[in-house]
Amino acid sequence: MSDEQRLKFDDPALKLxxxxxxxxxxxxxxxxxNLRESFKTTLPRFDVMAELYRYHPKGLxxxxxxxxxxxTNGNITGIIDQLAKEGLAERSADPDDGRVFxxxxxxxxxxxxxxxxxxxxxxxxxxxAGLNAEERDQLLELLSKLRNSLPERLDKAHE
Amino acid sequence: MSDEQRLKFDDPALKLxxxxxxxxxxxxxxxxxNLRESFKTTLPRFDVMAELYRYHPKGLxxxxxxxxxxxTNGNITGIIDQLAKEGLAERSADPDDGRVFxxxxxxxxxxxxxxxxxxxxxxxxxxxAGLNAEERDQLLELLSKLRNSLPERLDKAHE
DNA sequence: CTCAATTGCTTGACATTTAAAATATTTAAG
DNA sequence: CTTAAATATTTTAAATGTCAAGCAATTGAG
Numbered sequence: 427m428s429d430e431q432r433l434k435f436d437d438p439a440l441k442l443x444x445x446x447x448x449x450x451x452x453x454x455x456x457x458x459x460n461l462r463e464s465f466k467t468t469l470p471r472f473d474v475m476a477e478l479y480r481y482h483p484k485g486l487x488x489x490x491x492x493x494x495x496x497x498t499n500g501n502i503t504g505i506i507d508q509l510a511k512e513g514l515a516e517r518s519a520d521p522d523d524g525r526v527f528x529x530x531x532x533x534x535x536x537x538x539x540x541x542x543x544x545x546x547x548x549x550x551x552x553x554x555a556g557l558n559a560e561e562r563d564q565l566l567e568l569l570s571k572l573r574n575s576l577p578e579r580l581d582k583a584h585e
Numbered sequence: 586m587s588d589e590q591r592l593k594f595d596d597p598a599l600k601l602x603x604x605x606x607x608x609x610x611x612x613x614x615x616x617x618x619n620l621r622e623s624f625k626t627t628l629p630r631f632d633v634m635a636e637l638y639r640y641h642p643k644g645l646x647x648x649x650x651x652x653x654x655x656x657t658n659g660n661i662t663g664i665i666d667q668l669a670k671e672g673l674a675e676r677s678a679d680p681d682d683g684r685v686f687x688x689x690x691x692x693x694x695x696x697x698x699x700x701x702x703x704x705x706x707x708x709x710x711x712x713x714a715g716l717n718a719e720e721r722d723q724l725l726e727l728l729s730k731l732r733n734s735l736p737e738r739l740d741k742a743h744e
Numbered sequence: 745c746t747c748a749a750t751t752g753c754t755t756g757a758c759a760t761t762t763a764a765a766a767t768a769t770t771t772a773a774g
Numbered sequence: 775c776t777t778a779a780a781t782a783t784t785t786t787a788a789a790t791g792t793c794a795a796g797c798a799a800t801t802g803a804g
Contacts (some may be wrong), residue, residue, distance in 0.1 A: 441725065483586020496611065659761080
């Protein structure tokens with residue numbers, strides 16, 4: 427009983443998960459601050475624009491965006507509303523399916539994103555510079571293995 | 586020009602960062618759903634309780650909680666308000682410094698957390714089961730190296 | 745065809761989060 | 775002592791997020 431009484435935090439899997447979380451938060455917060463200072467924009471908006479940029483000019487359905495970014499549907503509705511109001515993205519009806527909206531960046535949106543993306547890439551390069559190429563590859567490999575081992579059900583995006 | 590014109594996403598550091606993010610989100614969403622289904626609670630509440638549990642019985646200041654969890658101050662105020670209302674945590678004034686509140690789990694809070702933590706640990710064990718012990722250690726090692734290489738300024742928590 | 749089930753998206757209620765301003769207390773310089 | 779600066783927390787406003795319910799369009803079993 428006395429060993430079960432006091433919960434420990436030294437389960438190796440748990441420790442690994444907490445380490446993943448802390449690295450993620452540290453970098454995420456840094457990027458969030460940089461986006462705000464350099465471009466007066468937010469991380470979620472940047473993420474959506476990146477997703478749209480990657481798939482322009484074909485565009486993406488609302489549902490594809492939320493699936494790929496792993497957030498809920500209603501969330502994306504609001505962010506696209508904003509981007510649309512700012513003239514950075516636009517919805518267009520799908521001629522084959524009346525329920526679907528296809529979202530694309532406007533040319534202003536593309537131009538804006540390209541400006542942000544170059545700096546963003548530099549930030550990430552800088553933050554990852556503590557690992558050499560081999561370590562980076564190893565880390566990527568291990569994370570890929572972990573991701574691919576997760577229950578299929580979790581991974582609706584896939585890539 | 587033609588190579589710069591069309592932005593690429595294949596920068597190795599960027600690819601690694603996106604992989605870290607996707608693994609994090611997949612696991613986080615799974616845990617969030619499990620907490621809701623099994624305990625009708627939320628991930629942020631669980632995180633705060635875990636942090637408090639780890640440091641009971643000494644308790645933590647509001648600011649220590651937000652620093653350790655890497656979220657903003659105002660955020661924690663609301664969550665502690667909730668936990669206090671539910672009788673799971675309590676604030677007490679610091680006799681030496683009138684600005685400070687020290688927060689502790691109540692015994693009900695401790696008991697509740699222990700119940701959740703065991704299941705939570707099992708979920709994480711399950712989600713990490715795709716890696717063997719050696720891979721897990723390697724991954725932890727690489728993430729630690731990455732975290733320690735990040736600018737000091739980012740890491741106010743430290744552990 | 746017909747209609748129940750499914751799908752894609754939006755809406756609404758509410759919780760979380762950040763960022764910045766406000767409040768209260770302590771510290772420290774003079 | 776006085777008072778400006780620093781610190782700890784809360785409050786506020788705006789954005790983001792989940793979840794569930796709702797609506798409209800499509801699908802598919804009969």
